[in-house]
Amino acid sequence: MNNFNPEKLSVEYTDGITATGPVIPRNYTLTHSDLTGDLFLTIGIHYAWDKINPMRDEVLGEWKQIGGSLYYCVYLHIDQGQYNQNQSAKRNEIFRRELPLALTAIRYGDRFFFNAYPNLDQATIIIHFMSVYPQFARQENWGTFHLFSYRS
Numbered sequence: 001m002n003n004f005n006p007e008k009l010s011v012e013y014t015d016g017i018t019a020t021g022p023v024i025p026r027n028y029t030l031t032h033s034d035l036t037g038d039l040f041l042t043i044g045i046h047y048a049w050d051k052i053n054p055m056r057d058e059v060l061g062e063w064k065q066i067g068g069s070l071y072y073c074v075y076l077h078i079d080q081g082q083y084n085q086n087q088s089a090k091r092n093e094i095f096r097r098e099l100p101l102a103l104t105a106i107r108y109g110d111r112f113f114f115n116a117y118p119n120l121d122q123a124t125i126i127i128h129f130m131s132v133y134p135q136f137a138r139q140e141n142w143g144t145f146h147l148f149s150y151r152s
Helices: 085-109 111-116 118-122
Strands: 009-013 027-032 039-044 059-066 069-077 124-130 138-144
Touching: 009 085, 027 085, 039 085, 059 085, 069 085, 085 111, 085 124, 111 118
Parallel strands: 009 039, 069 124
Antiparallel strands: 027 039, 027 059, 059 069, 124 138
């Protein structure tokens, strides 16, 4: 998973979500195949828990409103104590390396939604790295979706 290829992305809307609404609730589950490099984006009211594998290498995202501002929150499962510190460090490294591709896939996969609400390209993306190890458990501002727009 290095460069984004739109032909490798499959998008599915569930739970009454459409290509243009609603904004909230709108949850994203991005999974992939290590064998083919295919990406699978499910957009629904709920996360697609049935598509998540035991490795927990999915990218979960949702729109949240705080005050009058919309934010895009991403949740990455580094560990819950099942990995040693070295394994968690490797998972953290992989998530950080692949996250720009994942955000590009999410932005591209839901491009009709972003076209309907162009101001969301300027929404702040907050990444939640979830880990039992303090050096990996953090929240970071990763800019806006404008930085992750696909350009062929």
